[in-house]
Amino acid sequence: MVTESTRAISPARASSLDQVVRLRADADLMDGCARRLLATASALSGCAAAPESSRPALERQAAACTTAAEQLRAAAEALLAHVR
Amino acid sequence: MRADGRAPIRPGPDEQDARELLRRCARDVVEVAEGIREVSARTSAVLFAPALTASARRRPRTGLAAQWALLRALTNKQGLGGSAITVPKGIGHVLGAAGEVLGRESLAALVAVTSLRLRIAAVLVDHPEFERDPGMRRLLAAVTADRDLETVRALRGLFKDQGAQRALSGLAPLMPELLAIRALVDEDPMNDETGWAPAAGRELPADPVQGTSASRLAGMDQGEGAAEAVDLTEQEKQTIAAEGSFLGFLRNIETLSADGRILVQNVRGPDGVVRYVVQAPGMAPGRPRNDCPQDFVGAWRNLVTADSPYTRSILLALADYGIPRGAELALIGYSEGGIALMNLAQDEEFCRAYRITHLVAVGSPVDNKLPADPRTWVAGITNQHDMVPVSDGRGAGSHFDPHPNRYEVDYTGPSHEFPLCHMLREYIEHLRTVVPEARKDIDEALTPYRGPVVRTQAYRLKDRAHPPEGYPFLTLPTTSVPTTAGPVDVPVRYYDSSAAHLCFPVDAEAARSLLPGVTWMMPSRLGRRALAVLSLYEHRCSTIGPYAEIALSVLVDDLWRPRPYDIAADLLRRVDLRRTGRYVLSLAVGSEEARVVAEEIWGQPAVRTSAEADLMGPGFAVRAPELGLAVEGHLGPGIRFREADRVLYGRRGESTVRTLVRAHGKLRLHTGSGVRLRLETAAAEPMAGQLRRLGIDSARPLFVLSCPQFMVHRSAGAVLPR
Numbered sequence: 001m002v003t004e005s006t007r008a009i010s011p012a013r014a015s016s017l018d019q020v021v022r023l024r025a026d027a028d029l030m031d032g033c034a035r036r037l038l039a040t041a042s043a044l045s046g047c048a049a050a051p052e053s054s055r056p057a058l059e060r061q062a063a064a065c066t067t068a069a070e071q072l073r074a075a076a077e078a079l080l081a082h083v084r
Numbered sequence: 085m086r087a088d089g090r091a092p093i094r095p096g097p098d099e100q101d102a103r104e105l106l107r108r109c110a111r112d113v114v115e116v117a118e119g120i121r122e123v124s125a126r127t128s129a130v131l132f133a134p135a136l137t138a139s140a141r142r143r144p145r146t147g148l149a150a151q152w153a154l155l156r157a158l159t160n161k162q163g164l165g166g167s168a169i170t171v172p173k174g175i176g177h178v179l180g181a182a183g184e185v186l187g188r189e190s191l192a193a194l195v196a197v198t199s200l201r202l203r204i205a206a207v208l209v210d211h212p213e214f215e216r217d218p219g220m221r222r223l224l225a226a227v228t229a230d231r232d233l234e235t236v237r238a239l240r241g242l243f244k245d246q247g248a249q250r251a252l253s254g255l256a257p258l259m260p261e262l263l264a265i266r267a268l269v270d271e272d273p274m275n276d277e278t279g280w281a282p283a284a285g286r287e288l289p290a291d292p293v294q295g296t297s298a299s300r301l302a303g304m305d306q307g308e309g310a311a312e313a314v315d316l317t318e319q320e321k322q323t324i325a326a327e328g329s330f331l332g333f334l335r336n337i338e339t340l341s342a343d344g345r346i347l348v349q350n351v352r353g354p355d356g357v358v359r360y361v362v363q364a365p366g367m368a369p370g371r372p373r374n375d376c377p378q379d380f381v382g383a384w385r386n387l388v389t390a391d392s393p394y395t396r397s398i399l400l401a402l403a404d405y406g407i408p409r410g411a412e413l414a415l416i417g418y419s420e421g422g423i424a425l426m427n428l429a430q431d432e433e434f435c436r437a438y439r440i441t442h443l444v445a446v447g448s449p450v451d452n453k454l455p456a457d458p459r460t461w462v463a464g465i466t467n468q469h470d471m472v473p474v475s476d477g478r479g480a481g482s483h484f485d486p487h488p489n490r491y492e493v494d495y496t497g498p499s500h501e502f503p504l505c506h507m508l509r510e511y512i513e514h515l516r517t518v519v520p521e522a523r524k525d526i527d528e529a530l531t532p533y534r535g536p537v538v539r540t541q542a543y544r545l546k547d548r549a550h551p552p553e554g555y556p557f558l559t560l561p562t563t564s565v566p567t568t569a570g571p572v573d574v575p576v577r578y579y580d581s582s583a584a585h586l587c588f589p590v591d592a593e594a595a596r597s598l599l600p601g602v603t604w605m606m607p608s609r610l611g612r613r614a615l616a617v618l619s620l621y622e623h624r625c626s627t628i629g630p631y632a633e634i635a636l637s638v639l640v641d642d643l644w645r646p647r648p649y650d651i652a653a654d655l656l657r658r659v660d661l662r663r664t665g666r667y668v669l670s671l672a673v674g675s676e677e678a679r680v681v682a683e684e685i686w687g688q689p690a691v692r693t694s695a696e697a698d699l700m701g702p703g704f705a706v707r708a709p710e711l712g713l714a715v716e717g718h719l720g721p722g723i724r725f726r727e728a729d730r731v732l733y734g735r736r737g738e739s740t741v742r743t744l745v746r747a748h749g750k751l752r753l754h755t756g757s758g759v760r761l762r763l764e765t766a767a768a769e770p771m772a773g774q775l776r777r778l779g780i781d782s783a784r785p786l787f788v789l790s791c792p793q794f795m796v797h798r799s800a801g802a803v804l805p806r
Contacts, residue, residue: 043105075130
């Protein structure tokens, strides 16, 4: 009798793959954060009571979110290469 | 719940769209900040996962590349920021702390600060009067710095500055925001959770500054306090209620509220059982109380540090009073007294010894606290315009109700202006007229305590762990002097003031014509000229409350034996030996109590006026629209001047009143070229006519003496037979 066994994935490797998935999801989340910050900056544009510095600050922080998203994706790819 | 059974709703009918928009945006932004923080935390966890570290050792080529990519994502200052690493211990914790120390703030913290800026703006829409507050001005100067990093650093500097903390202690409306900012900009990333809680509308998990756990905080609530049984005065005994009732207890607290005492009473209830009522007063904004833990600075300290001698002192007082184990207690507290009593109700050991049946807190920030005994009936009374009750993290911009089952009355009172709306007498009046149903409900709940009072004992609480405010300069024997505004302790002490004295050479005859019509009072002459002084003060904290002051005075000679050059010789004498002084021609002050004190104790002709003063920086401004007076300018570099002590003269009836003013602070002498006085009124009274007659209504001062921060005390006026 011939038995076939699929190559089992070790728990550590499965956990690392989960981390890759989570990093990618977090990168998407950071993109979403950037969009929300830009939307807030836009909503504040007509509000005289808003501090003057808040709009440019929000735009700066949105840009940082986008950068963070790219770097998280890069980290996810590097981790995936390591796990394989 | 409100007295009418509905949930409290903070916004009033006059809420503005701008405020709503700012609050909504602040909420959105803080949610984003929380999301970023969670991403940072998850990424940190991946980077420092033991499995990754182990596998990177086995396969360093790909492993180190993965670790490097994760580290880069976490520390890039164009991305998540330098201190985005949030790991509780080990190398990750060190790296996170190092990032903050090096000034590379995490993106999450920067976004949260933006949210908090918006929340501050929302609070200012409702409370524009806070924009004039000196603490707020310093805070806004920090928060509105052009660059985020500068803001964070400025805030960090502000929170480390002891002088600024005194100014910030007046900012009750923004206490949650300040605590959040303080925790977020702290150099220890482990404190961040404490900062996030108020920002995200969660209950505070820990002490706001130290980031310690609540249990550790309770353990540290061992600040050295003391309690001494004291007798009430005969006058006080007459005002202490003989029957137990809610308003009676509050009136008792009002009777005590001047000098940091608490009251413990035995009350025989309708069922014949003797129960105990503890009544604890709070703090008065801008009024420190020597060596007692109940002043506003103490409240700030109690709120933001783990040291709470007030609660400890109450425990000592109750131990001295001799309450039998198992006895029933009702705790009635106002303002900071409510917090201290709630801290007591949280003490499990105390609750095992005694049964706290009721806790009623008026104008107190107790929302984030729960009594140890779940059977304790808790009631909170707050005026929506009183911002002290929001200082526990549930701010004016917050939107959550942590204890829906608690009896809460959050009403809209007629007093809008802070601190008036925080005064206990206002609360008592509102409970009589605005929310009588709340008084009825609480009285009903307090039925077991509504009977004859069989014993009353007052305790004076002491705070031995800290020197008295202003020690040693302002630690003086005092005497109580009756005035029409109530008894006033003299010397009047000013704990935190700024001043600028604008000195103008004026025509001696013009000055003489403004002095009282007596032959022996002559202006001191400098050559052919006399010297008039326009003194501008910003008193942020004094025993008669915070207020601004504008005084016009003329230097006068010795009242008995005037000699030439007296004024020069007097500069070398101690203030108590001087014979010359400044006769106060007119005085404008920002509070009624200050006006009464000036008129009745110092004999100075005073009017009450609204005034804004900002005298702390080199660029200063004072505006008194009702006087039509505006002074603004920029002081250049100055030289140290010997001292700021002075003698002031006033008149009461046919006598002259001499007041000694002693100051402690660094006085500087500047040229007056950068200062401009503008008089924008055609009226003659109260001060404008005198300024015109002296010819200084549009002149520049010859020189200016300034002191951005100092302490001062003014003696009771000595009546001279002149």
